[in-house]
Amino acid sequence: MWEYPDWNVPRLGGGMVIAAIATIHVLVAHFSVGAGFLLAIGEGRARKTQDAVLLDFLRLFSKVLLLAGFVFGAITGVGIWFSISIASTRATSMLIHTFVWFWAMEWVFFLVEIVAGYAYYTTWDKVPGTVHRALGWTYAAAAWMSLFLISGILSFMLTPGEWTETRDVWDAFLNPTFPPTVALRTVSCLAIAGLVAMLVANLSRSLDREGKTRVINFSAWFLSPLVLMLPFAAWYFAELPQLAKDLITGGAVAMMMFFLFGIVASTLVGLYAYFGLIRARRYINLETSLLLLSIAMIATVSMEFVREGVRKPYLIYDHLYSNGLVKSEIEKVNREGVLPNAPWATLATRAEAGGGPRTGEILFNLQCSQCHVLGGFNDLVPLIRPWSRELLVYNLDRIHELKPFMPPLVGTPEERRALADTLWELKEGSGDRGEEAAGNDQPGSGS
Amino acid sequence: MTNLVPGPDPLGLPAPVWLLVTLLVVTHALHMVFMNFALAGSWVLCALMVGRESEWKKMLYERMMAVLPVAISLAITFGIAPLLFVQVLYGQFFYVANVLLGFFWLAILALLMVGFYTVYALKARRPEGGEKRIAARPLRLLLHLGVASAFTAIAFLFTTNAALSQHPELWPLARAGSPVGSVWREAGLAVPRFLHNLVGSFGIGGLWLVWIALFRGSDEEAEKGARLGAMVSLVATAIQIVIGFWYLLSLPEGVLKRFLTFATPGSFSLILGILLAVGLFLALFFLSQAPSHARLRWIASALAAAVLLLMSATNEALREELLREHFTLPEWTVRTQWGPILVFLAVFVAGLAVVAWLARVAWRAHNPRGAEPSS
Numbered sequence: 083m084w085e086y087p088d089w090n091v092p093r094l095g096g097g098m099v100i101a102a103i104a105t106i107h108v109l110v111a112h113f114s115v116g117a118g119f120l121l122a123i124g125e126g127r128a129r130k131t132q133d134a135v136l137l138d139f140l141r142l143f144s145k146v147l148l149l150a151g152f153v154f155g156a157i158t159g160v161g162i163w164f165s166i167s168i169a170s171t172r173a174t175s176m177l178i179h180t181f182v183w184f185w186a187m188e189w190v191f192f193l194v195e196i197v198a199g200y201a202y203y204t205t206w207d208k209v210p211g212t213v214h215r216a217l218g219w220t221y222a223a224a225a226w227m228s229l230f231l232i233s234g235i236l237s238f239m240l241t242p243g244e245w246t247e248t249r250d251v252w253d254a255f256l257n258p259t260f261p262p263t264v265a266l267r268t269v270s271c272l273a274i275a276g277l278v279a280m281l282v283a284n285l286s287r288s289l290d291r292e293g294k295t296r297v298i299n300f301s302a303w304f305l306s307p308l309v310l311m312l313p314f315a316a317w318y319f320a321e322l323p324q325l326a327k328d329l330i331t332g333g334a335v336a337m338m339m340f341f342l343f344g345i346v347a348s349t350l351v352g353l354y355a356y357f358g359l360i361r362a363r364r365y366i367n368l369e370t371s372l373l374l375l376s377i378a379m380i381a382t383v384s385m386e387f388v389r390e391g392v393r394k395p396y397l398i399y400d401h402l403y404s405n406g407l408v409k410s411e412i413e414k415v416n417r418e419g420v421l422p423n424a425p426w427a428t429l430a431t432r433a434e435a436g437g438g439p440r441t442g443e444i445l446f447n448l449q450c451s452q453c454h455v456l457g458g459f460n461d462l463v464p465l466i467r468p469w470s471r472e473l474l475v476y477n478l479d480r481i482h483e484l485k486p487f488m489p490p491l492v493g494t495p496e497e498r499r500a501l502a503d504t505l506w507e508l509k510e511g512s513g514d515r516g517e518e519a520a521g522n523d524q525p526g527s528g529s
Numbered sequence: 530m531t532n533l534v535p536g537p538d539p540l541g542l543p544a545p546v547w548l549l550v551t552l553l554v555v556t557h558a559l560h561m562v563f564m565n566f567a568l569a570g571s572w573v574l575c576a577l578m579v580g581r582e583s584e585w586k587k588m589l590y591e592r593m594m595a596v597l598p599v600a601i602s603l604a605i606t607f608g609i610a611p612l613l614f615v616q617v618l619y620g621q622f623f624y625v626a627n628v629l630l631g632f633f634w635l636a637i638l639a640l641l642m643v644g645f646y647t648v649y650a651l652k653a654r655r656p657e658g659g660e661k662r663i664a665a666r667p668l669r670l671l672l673h674l675g676v677a678s679a680f681t682a683i684a685f686l687f688t689t690n691a692a693l694s695q696h697p698e699l700w701p702l703a704r705a706g707s708p709v710g711s712v713w714r715e716a717g718l719a720v721p722r723f724l725h726n727l728v729g730s731f732g733i734g735g736l737w738l739v740w741i742a743l744f745r746g747s748d749e750e751a752e753k754g755a756r757l758g759a760m761v762s763l764v765a766t767a768i769q770i771v772i773g774f775w776y777l778l779s780l781p782e783g784v785l786k787r788f789l790t791f792a793t794p795g796s797f798s799l800i801l802g803i804l805l806a807v808g809l810f811l812a813l814f815f816l817s818q819a820p821s822h823a824r825l826r827w828i829a830s831a832l833a834a835a836v837l838l839l840m841s842a843t844n845e846a847l848r849e850e851l852l853r854e855h856f857t858l859p860e861w862t863v864r865t866q867w868g869p870i871l872v873f874l875a876v877f878v879a880g881l882a883v884v885a886w887l888a889r890v891a892w893r894a895h896n897p898r899g900a901e902p903s904s
Contacts, residue, residue, distance in 0.1 A: 085535035085621075087628045087704060099635075153645045156605050161638045163612065168628045168635075175624065178616045179540040183869035186552075189610055190873075190880035196606050197884050200599055201891040208894035217890065220883060251543070251866050425532045429704050 083415070084406060084424035084448050086171040093458030095451065096169025101390075103165050105383050107158035109274065112267070112382060114151035114195075115229050116275025117143065118222030120304055121202070125218055127300070129211045135293040136300060139283060144203045146282055152199060172406045173239075173397040180245075180254055181235050188231040194224035229267055237263040240393050241321060246400050262318035269307045269314065270382050273351065276304030277375040284368035295365040302359030308352025315345045315385075323399060325486055326392035334487060337391050344384040347377050394487035403489035405449045412492055419494040424448055442504025445497055449489070456508065463512045466505060474509075475502045534697050534855045535621040541862035542617065544870060549618050550845060550858070556610035558841040562733060562834075563604035568684060569734025570597060571644075571677040573761065578670045589754035592741045594652050600737075601645055618861075619694065622852060626694035629708045634690065637683050644679035647672050681727065688723040692716045695851040721776035728769050729840075732809075735762025736833055739816070739826055745896075747821040755820035762829075763813040770806055784850045795846020802839035808832050 089096045121140055128136040166174045178185070198221035205214060237259040238245070244253035279301035283294045319327065319341075329337045351374055358364050366374070397404050407415065415423055427444045454462040466474060478498060482490040491498060542549065570593055577590045615623055627634050651672055655661045664672065692712045693703060702711040713719050738758025742751050777785065777799075787793050812829040819825060849858065 086624055089628050089631055103638075149646075149649060152602055153642070153649070156602065157638055157642050157645065160605065160609065160612075160641075161635070163609075164627070164635055164638060167616070167624050168631060171624045171628060175538045175616070175620045176540060178613070178620060179538045179543060182543050182613060182617050183866055183873045185613055186610070186873050187869075187876045189606075189613065190876050192609070193606050194880050194883050194887075196602050197887045200602070201887045205891060205894040209890060213890060217887065220887065224883075249540070249864075251869055426704070429533075429701060 087426040095455040110155040116271035122218035258321040280371040305355030311348040347381040395489040441500035445501040553614035560607040565730035565733035585750040585753035731765035759817035798842040
């Protein structure tokens with residue numbers, strides 16, 4: 083039920099705060115994992131071929147890793163914890179109580195990663211080359227293990243597999259999309275690290291044109307696995323629940339487009355890297371490297387967006403709805419009502435001091451505001467503007483059937499009516515501007 | 530009002546209560562070791578920049594700046610573990626406090642980010658080479674004050690969160706008004722609790738200074754730095770003992786009574802902690818007279834570690850007592866995941882071995898002769 087207070091973020095909504103922090107973190111974390119392999123492999127090659135230029139570059143690159151990964155990456159990683167605990171409290175609690183030992187293992191690898199990273203950065207020219215390479219490989223292995231463990235937990239949310247029946251943590255961790263998630267993320271990590279290396283090479287003052295080209299051509303090898311994006315994405319797709327597949331294949335146009343964009347953009351960057359940078363040994367300038375990195379980042383974020391989007395109407399598939407209600411609780415809430423099961427919602431907040439919120443507003447806050455922010459992100463009013471009052475009432479009762487990516491609306495008949503009244507008032511209150519816009523809307527174009 | 534307290538997660542605890550509490554206490558103490566240096570050390574760095582310049586101040590400053598980023602990283606890393614275990618054991622209280630604090634809670638991230646990057650900026654050397662750092666002295670002092678203030682603000686917000694999560698009776702007030710204001714106005718123990726955390730950090734941070742000053746051997750300059758560290762730790766410990774009693778006496782009557790009548794295991798950790806704190810005070814007194822005395826340094830450090838661990842245990846006992854009327858740990862349904870626990874233990878032991886190897890390699894790289902801290 084709704085046992086926790088809600089967190090109201092005007093215009094954006096809590097979900098978008100999570101998305102903002104998580105997006106930044108994913109990119110930096112991907113870079114941190116891929117950078118480990120780039121450093122370890124690069125140092126091996128540089129020492130073997132006695133390539134002082136590449137070795138000097140790797141020294142600089144390790145500093146970038148330290149400043150980006152160990153500060154920004156680590157703090158935004160904690161930031162995800164902070165934000166999900168206030169915006170998706172119930173899901174956070176379920177994940178913690180299911181996976182605490184996997185998170186504890188991940189923490190051990192994170193500790194090794196941090197210590198290995200500092201040891202690596204601070205011991206250039208202070209330990210023999212073989213030992214330094216071993217430090218680099220230790221960092222890379224620990225960072226990748228961190229990715230491996232997190233992938234199991236993230237993929238669980240979309241495909242909990244047998245867990246919904248057995249509640250066995252191994253069923254939860256070894257879920258259907260876990261292996262393809264690891265594969266996809268590994269490829270992304272290597273690519274982002276390679277692209278950041280190209281950017282750093284271009285920014286370096288100590289490298290001449292020839293040196294930059296050599297570093298760029300070497301870094302391009304880390305982009306070539308991007309050609310595997312297509313088969314890995316197909317593998318991932320094959321393991322998705324039917325509804326998620328339906329959303330990607332046209333049920334939600336945005337999901338389909340983002341999925342395709344992610345695969346196509348990644349594959350094209352991979353092909354360019356192979357034919358242009360590895361085989362033809364071309365040089366790319368600062369602007370081009372920045373452009374390629376931006377495309378790869380947008381592609382990565384697109385795939386993350388799809389992973390989050392096709393999970394709807396759930397936070398934990400087939401178990402916890404996106405509005406914080408467990409599937410098995412629906413009958414009880416329909417029988418008893420929402421209000422008796424939401425003690426925090428009936429408390430007057432600071433803005434409402436002197437008079438508590440009305441039933442319809444409470445129902446909106448509890449069941450709609452996680453995805454629809456009034457006057458802000460994914461605002462509900464434009465979506466219901468073309469609807470008559472009768473259609474509004476009719477649709478609310480079967481919203482999960484009309485739009486399968488939405489959770490069912492729950493509550494007693496009186497509470498549902500109160501929500502319909504509130505939504506109608508919001509629609510009416512949106513004014514002439516709304517009426518005007520409604521004339522241009524296509525029926526059913528909202529989502 | 531009590532119906533505002535959410536029920537424990539129906540998924541239950543994935544391990545016995547004793548194991549989770551032990552891990553919470555130990556990892557919290559480890560977090561304090563590094564966090565205390567980051568917090569107190571950032572203020573000491575400010576102090577070193579004030580007044581007449583001298584060789585020993587410069588040496589101590591340089592060495593502290595070399596250690597500080599690693600200490601901040603480890604404070605974050607070791608902070609994640611207790612954050613994990615407190616969510617498992619007391620999630621229903623912790624989460625409510627997080628939500629009520631909202632952006633204040635998220636502000637910790639921004640403060641940490643700004644503080645951490647400022648430390649790196651202060652560490653940077655001028656691009657033209659040489660040993661000179663960037664920015665003029667007044668600006669550097671200002672930046673150091675900014676770092677110290679940011680870290681102190683983080684301590685303030687963590688104390689606020691702890692007080693709010695352990696006083697459910699304040700929740701309606703926090704919801705209706707300012708969440709931070711309601712805690713500091715209404716929770717009687719918030720002020721001594723914050724001071725206990727803040728001043729305590731100087732007790733541990735001072736000992737860090739002693740080690741940092743002497744880790745390349747003892748000479749006149751190093752000894753001056755170590756003496757400063759011992760004095761900081763000594764004075765902080767003395768004040769801390771007084772604040773500790775203030776903190777104790779500010780507890781709600783029922784809770785205080787349970788501590789004084791040995792109705793909670795926390796009484797034993799508290800008494801032992803106070804006794805060892807007195808011992809620590811004496812050890813620090815002698816250390817401040819002879820800062821390069823190796824045995825005294827080890828004794829003081831061992832006592833400080835024991836006090837930290839005992840106070841961390843007392844802190845958990847206090848949480849249990851403050852929440853007793855709302856929830857007790859035996860109310861959890863336990864569904865132990867033995868398989869994952871065993872895998873975790875194997876990973877943990879292997880991880881420690883790797884960390885030990887990494888530390889050894891790094892230490893030897895920076896101390897080619899393999900010199901241990903000499904006396």
